[in-house]
Amino acid sequence: MENKLDLTALLEYVDPSTLNYQEWVNVGMALKEEGYSVADWEEWSSRDPRRYHDGECFKKWESFQGTGSPVTGATITQLAKENGWKSKWADADDTFFDWNDSFIPTAVDKDYKLVNTDWVLGQEIAEPKNWNPSKQIIDYLEAVFNPGDIIGYVNDGYLHTNGEVEKWIPKSSGVYTKTAGDIIQGLKNSGGDIGAVMGDPNPDSGAWIRFNPLDGQGVKNTNVSEFKYALVESDNMSIEQQNEIIRELELPVVALSFSGSKSLHAIVKIDAVNYPQYQERVDYLYKIVEKNGLKVDKQNKNPSRLTRLPGFVRQGKKQFLVDTNIGKSSWEEWQEYIEDMNDNLPDPENLDDLFEQKIELAPELIKGMLRQGHKMLIAGPSKAGKSFSLMQLAIAIAEGREWFGFPCAQGKVLYVNLELDGNSAKMRFIEIYNKLNKGHEHVSNIDIWNLRGKTSPMDKLAPKLIRRAQKQNYIAVIIDPIYKVLTGDENSAHEMANFTNQFDKIATELNCAVIYCHHHSKGSQGGKNSIDRSSGSGVFARDPDAILDLIELPVTEDRYAQLENQVQCQVYVNAIRKYNPTYNQISQDDELSFKQMSYHLNAAITGKQIKQLIDKERSEAMKSARLASAWRIEGILREFPRLKPVNVWFKYPIHEIDESLQDIKLEDDPKEKWKKGTKKANESRSEKSKKELEEAFNVLSDTGDPVDVKAIADYLEIARSAVYARVKKHKKFLVSDGTIIKKDVNESVISK
Template sequence: MEHKVDLISLLQYIDPTSLDYTTWISVGMALKYEGYTASDWDDWSKRDGGRYHPGECFKKWTSFEGTANPVTGATITQMAKDNGWVPRSSADREDRELSWDDEISGGDYVVVDRNWIEGKEIHEPADWNPVQQLTTYLESLFEASENVGYVVDTWKNDEGKYLPTKGAWDRTAGELIQRLNQCEGDIGSVLGDYKPEAGAWIRFNPLDGKGVKNENVTEFRYALVESDTMDIEKQNAIMRELELPIAVMVYSGGKSLHAIVRVEAANYDEYRKRVDYLYNVCKRNGLNIDNQNRNPSRLSRMPGVERNGKKQFIVDTNIGKANWAEWHEWIEGVNDDLPDPESLTDFWNNMPDLAPPLIHGVLRQGHKMLMAGPSKAGKSFALIELCIAIGEGDKWLGWQCTKGRVLYVNLELDRASCLHRFRDVYQALGLQPHNIGNIDIWNLRGKSVPMDKLAPKLIRRAAKKGYIAVIIDPIYKVLTGDENSADQMAHFTNQFDKVATELGASVIYCHHHSKGSQGGKKSMDRASGSGVFARDPDALIDLVELEVTEALLKQEENKAICAMYKRLFEQHNPAYLQEHVSQDDELSAKAMEDHAKRAMPHVMENIMPTIEQVLKAVKGRSAWRVEGTLREYAKFDPVNMWFQYPIHRVDDVGSLKDIEPEGEAPPWQKATNKRKDKAKKERRSKAEEFEDVVNNCNFGEPPTLNDVMAWYESTGKAVAERTVRDWVKKYGYKIDRSIGFRIVKNEDEVDE
């Protein structure tokens, strides 16, 4: 069953240990609704080792029945988004203004391996000093003249939860610090008494003294990072591993740490974008950030107070990078695997070795090659021939190949047909399968996925196998996007770069021609779709069909018959062949037949079926020209070849040298044809004119020569009698003496 989104892959963004029972059940219902299995739910649930019970998922699964308002896959999708997953469609929208709920997707930005991160404990201060706690917080975040917002008054909601009021906002940090230093440890005398069951809150950005909304924030200096869905120790470890530029980290007295992170934005718009970026990085590294904490006027837990018997205290100050710019550059650098620029002077006298050749004179190992051609060109057979040439260290279309391991990714043929083709090609080439262990076949018909999904699967399976080439046939089966879109095809072909880079192997793939005649086009312009297909590979091998004339076909039939007779002589009477058959005779089918009748009469008694088979094979041939565009090597001369199922054979004798591709003729021939066409048109026009004259110059009766001459003279174009006589013969007429030398149609012979 196909799913628009792979929900199993999205589950990696959802930690079952962070979910309550109802939400865990919802995940199971969504998986069942979308057609997944109880095993999928069970495998994911095992990640919650503390609550997982074998068999429980399967029991619950059977109780999930259809309802009017089912839980769908959208539930899992939204949960994954909340935990950092960004769908490609939204990640690609880089040219629009960000909204409040948008996330900056950027790169992967993964720094922390959540499977290996070890928790880092926090420790309550040995000497509890509330004044020192709060003073340190204020001195770390505020200038003395800046107004600070804080809340000590609370109210209870219907669920019995304490919530903060708007609190105070008209006192400066300097004033508060001074009063705290004078209060002899009683911070309630400075701020007002708070409820020990509820604790107290403070705002981390300075205010204008007129209110506590976003518009009252005077400096967009800090953002709050908080996650209450994992162990405190793990939160502490991840925040430190991420090198977040934390000014102050406070333990909330509950399930989370409150990290006050430097974002140092110039204005509200920049603040929003930086917080989006910050939260995205955190989520991608396992911190499930509450999006409600984005507001620059947000309250955070105040250090130096108690909450339900637990202290709210400063864990650390000035953690990670010193500022936003340094942290941002570090994050981008960690995820940037691009090489640094190099100076040519460092390598001028010590150049690195070039990649060794795979197909000598055509393609190097680790590079990319595209084979393009129309249907019926035998492209798949040519690629199978290439597999064999690499596996055996043999020649391919005349080019020597380096011997090594090769992977053939079969996307089109069923498994049995593909395997039979390899054996058929081996036998037709006359090669012994000495090194078939060098050839691996990955049969994916009916199982192929888009190339961006296939590439990592291919890399994983092919790693450490030592392949020097990977052949993918054909690419339309894994094509993603519009093949006429340059940017989409650039993304598509980038997947071949990944495979080549990760495996160190050449990637060779096959594509089809565009519609219409290809003879008049350059080889790099024939492949269907965007020009990216021509520009991307290091070598482009193109096949174009040649028009075989009747004369050439007869010549090939003669050669095939001669070769047949020679094989029969070698088998039945080699001595006669050596003594009586000359080299000239070996080139004549008639001469070879005469010799065979004399020397092998018993063989000739039943020779016709063999001759018919040979002629049928010749008629089944097609002729092709291989042209190319190379990046690493000089352009090669076109290679002409015959395709006779199931293999291609290079035309070593030059029979196809002067044959032109379909739809193409040399300039001199085009000019000649043009002149012939023009002359033919003019000739047809004069013939029609003469016919009109004969039919009309004597009132519809057959005219004499004088009648015709008189008509032309009347039009101002006088012609001689000899000219009229020539036209009579040329345009299919005759002079009939029996009716007085009159001009009539020649029914016996018409010269057109």
């Protein structure tokens, strides 16, 4: 039976009491044909105590010898379908949830225990002082049904014996063509003569009624016209305890009656629009009541099930109405109440022992920036390389390296790719790994979930992500970009709060950091704080534990010339290390001077072909330098000191730190506004840098003697490479052996 439907599960949808004799036999033949045991047929058949007899199934079973056209499991499948079962492959509206579907939390996912049964003492019920059977029936019908509802009832039965157990069973399908209004009016007109209106009752068996309206054509589940109610019946505790629990649970009960024996019958409002929703709600209802001590009969799930009708006597005991319209007013109100009571929120903690116990903080994922289980937002304009920076971060976590100068903890990371073609995303990872040139020993720590063209709103995506990731031990989940899964208006604080709550769920359920990127609002960003740059509601700025902003820096021609110098020097340094690793004549200052590196290249490498390759590489590096963009990374951190700005070049496909960019002022920088209108503010950047260099030299060299490059760099608070760039543009100065020399002071040095 492997990979086949479980037929015994399908039989849960089929009430044997509603089948004729041949249909009942067909079920047995189908079970035997499909390899089930007679015990399976026996157990199901016993649910119809009116017709069930011990040993009958076993006798029939032996007569099933098989034919050329056997009865198969399809027979049972069809019966189940007729009674509301739906295959998980039927259509998109199925209630079955597979791997790719979202899920709705059910009673199984939470505790849902509202009542401590150990403390349930019980609440007594009172038998009516003045017994008026007709009024009992009328009050019940008026509470449960509309006047035009067709009802089904049975007021006669027979005694069924099963071993030592005797039970009164409904004798037939009863009456199912009269309306509730007909019965009520008839009882009022007849002066309460029940026999004249409903037929003479059997005082031994009592009477039954179907708690949902019918279509007047029969009494099967398919004949139920409205799925309004469900029956909660339990006999595993005293009547008083049942009464207390039903009331404590605030069940939306339209009518509560005493069966005349061991149980109360609660008719609970379900108000389902169709049978699948009815099944879903009844499952939920039964799980809640069972969690709270009421063990219910699963056969009562059928919407056409019979319940005891008040106003009749059963072996000397009255079946009477206990109460009507108790608990919550509707299913929706009750379900909301149950969910609110099980919100899983922690209780308040007293701080009495605050200084006595060591507090363990979550480990740092990115040192000094972000903890595991927290959230981080990376914001920036288009073409800032946000996705590349996130991939760099994924690699840094996987390999246990630095990211923008911050050490990262090593572990598994899930990169949720919402925008790129799957192969394009993989190629980007390869390009970044190759550009970083540090190996890929732990690339297996990266999982990528490619969802381009398959995305769903974040509230639907989050549970799917959690389900897939639960056993993967990720320390970080990176979602790129969030506009693909955005739900609601990004300018609505309420809707964006609901949206960002999904990140909390992921972080909490998986105990991992959640990192995502968002775009800047339009317009200049230089004059804004980091917290105000993200587009949309301020929720984006206040929800994350860490916010990083990429702000583009204005780059002058001088700066690009400086960058070209850097990349050319680096090409030469790498070439010498590759082709002549024993050459050790290069100083740190030499590495920053293209003139000096040209000298070293000629001294270290003589091969013409190799030099041609190096020159080609240098040319490509210069072209890339011209395409590079400069960025300043600022941040707001919730649990760490304010982030010192980090300056980087975005050189496809990676960001590289370059602190020589730190002297660049952002456009509309509020710190610089007071300088507007002054002569200094109107000077060109080039003239300004020349004057600053002259000032630094004059301060550090009273006699005009050479000044160390490092001393100039420290005075101006710029990188040494920036000093070289300024000297190159200034006609009065020259660099030699790591020092700055004024030309008119030492012409002999110039000749060198």
